[in-house]
Amino acid sequence: MRIKAYLSIFRMRLKQELQYRGAMIGGICCQAFFGLILVALYRALYAGHPQTVPLEATVSYVWLQQAFFRMLGATDNDLADRIRTGDIAYDLARPLNLYGYYYSRVMAQKLTGSLMRAAPMLVFAALLPKGWGISAPASLPALIAGIAALMLGLVVSSAIENLTVGFTMRTLDPRGIQAMLNLLMMILSGSILPLTLFPDAWQRVIALMPHTQMLDAPIRLYTGQRSLSELLQIIGLQIFWAAALLGLGLLLWSRNRKRLTVQGG
Amino acid sequence: MDTVKLYLHSMGMLLKSHFQYPVSFFMQTAAQLVMEGGEFMALLLIVDRFDHLNQWTPGNLYFFFGLMAVSFYLTEIFGRGITGNFPYLVRSGQLDTILLRPRGVLTQVLCSATDPRRITCIAVGVAALVMGSLQSPVHWSFLKALALTESICMSMILLLGLFMIEAVFCIFSVKSVELVNALTYGGRSACEYPVDIYPRPLRILFSAVAPFALTMHVPAAYILDKPLYGWPVWTVFVTPLAGLAVFAVMYRVFRLAMRHYRSTGS
Numbered sequence: 102m103r104i105k106a107y108l109s110i111f112r113m114r115l116k117q118e119l120q121y122r123g124a125m126i127g128g129i130c131c132q133a134f135f136g137l138i139l140v141a142l143y144r145a146l147y148a149g150h151p152q153t154v155p156l157e158a159t160v161s162y163v164w165l166q167q168a169f170f171r172m173l174g175a176t177d178n179d180l181a182d183r184i185r186t187g188d189i190a191y192d193l194a195r196p197l198n199l200y201g202y203y204y205s206r207v208m209a210q211k212l213t214g215s216l217m218r219a220a221p222m223l224v225f226a227a228l229l230p231k232g233w234g235i236s237a238p239a240s241l242p243a244l245i246a247g248i249a250a251l252m253l254g255l256v257v258s259s260a261i262e263n264l265t266v267g268f269t270m271r272t273l274d275p276r277g278i279q280a281m282l283n284l285l286m287m288i289l290s291g292s293i294l295p296l297t298l299f300p301d302a303w304q305r306v307i308a309l310m311p312h313t314q315m316l317d318a319p320i321r322l323y324t325g326q327r328s329l330s331e332l333l334q335i336i337g338l339q340i341f342w343a344a345a346l347l348g349l350g351l352l353l354w355s356r357n358r359k360r361l362t363v364q365g366g
Numbered sequence: 367m368d369t370v371k372l373y374l375h376s377m378g379m380l381l382k383s384h385f386q387y388p389v390s391f392f393m394q395t396a397a398q399l400v401m402e403g404g405e406f407m408a409l410l411l412i413v414d415r416f417d418h419l420n421q422w423t424p425g426n427l428y429f430f431f432g433l434m435a436v437s438f439y440l441t442e443i444f445g446r447g448i449t450g451n452f453p454y455l456v457r458s459g460q461l462d463t464i465l466l467r468p469r470g471v472l473t474q475v476l477c478s479a480t481d482p483r484r485i486t487c488i489a490v491g492v493a494a495l496v497m498g499s500l501q502s503p504v505h506w507s508f509l510k511a512l513a514l515t516e517s518i519c520m521s522m523i524l525l526l527g528l529f530m531i532e533a534v535f536c537i538f539s540v541k542s543v544e545l546v547n548a549l550t551y552g553g554r555s556a557c558e559y560p561v562d563i564y565p566r567p568l569r570i571l572f573s574a575v576a577p578f579a580l581t582m583h584v585p586a587a588y589i590l591d592k593p594l595y596g597w598p599v600w601t602v603f604v605t606p607l608a609g610l611a612v613f614a615v616m617y618r619v620f621r622l623a624m625r626h627y628r629s630t631g632s
Binding site: 124127128130131134135137138139141142145146147148149150152276278280281284287288293294298299300 | 390415556568
């Protein structure tokens, strides 16, 4: 069975990710520090200018963003290297769909990367004094809905990454385009500035974009900024984007496969 | 003088090598523009929603942002050997060849890399400085121009010093240590805003350990006619020297650490 092969790639990648614990601890501390700075900044901003979005919700937004940071952004540099060195030829020789092969890898990486960081980060954020740390979810159903939406967000996020790689596969030096697409992701997913603080008119449009399906939608469910009555709408949009991005990615990769130039050497 | 000549010569050669792939260079430079532009956009959106931050007007905030961007990315251009390249030199064993040559290690490391793509980030920073200075508005005088120049120079030296902490860690642990990023990149993110908005522990950190507040915020607040903590004018020209102090300490530590350098052997 093909699925079994993808699952074992997924498992292998999980194990590999778990190896670098030292770097991970340093990363978490650094991330927590960034979170503290952001919270301090928003507290100062709120002090002079109360907002419709409560401070607690913004603070929780910051911590959840820090915790699941690894779900966003490019995580797999191997592929770009393989294209540059020509090693991609070996991957083409595998009896697997290239897209599926990389999709499993990317997803495993995002899942372990974020789970291993999220757990300690959320504990840390929960221990902070009130007004500094993460608040409890709006309700138990909101928490469950948020987790479900986060899972779908992972599917969307991995599909976006593979699509990005698909676009950049054709150039030998994808760093420029990749940096731009990553930035788009950082802005539209709310990592640079919580999307809840964007101008209200922008938010309506941004909410429909695929990038908001990854982290923003689950976080809003958690904090209760989007009520459970909207759940079907949110999940529907996520499924739509997941299907669309996966389809587009598969198409693009199979096209690329036909016109891929393998570098010698 | 000879060292300066060597440095300039190396920079020239490195620039030439960057321009060998013009399309790639152009794309990456544009990407840098978009990236720093995105950061600035976040600030504009914050201003749009919150209007002001304690006593600091939007114009003041742009000025602080611009000062950090210009100092940080100038350091990345002129000090890339320390800010980015050093871990690679250690891991790949290239530091060994450096040790063989009859020049200072630090000089050669500085000569080993530059990052001209950052020029667009500096452009964004300059735009923010100009916007901030027009909107605040700043009444420029010779003393203020001098304070700004000293602030940028000292902040660059401070940043070099802070990145050397990472270099020292690298010498001992081969892999670069992410934790040090808290001081360098964390400092950059935090000190894009004036330090007095932060709670005491962060204020102490950014005044005593990584004194961005002393090299940047004291002079900038003076330029904006809102002296930080109401300190007198002469402090504006003294406190930035903290950057030099950090660098001097780190230089000593770096020299000490180099004595314990063990090659990776590759």
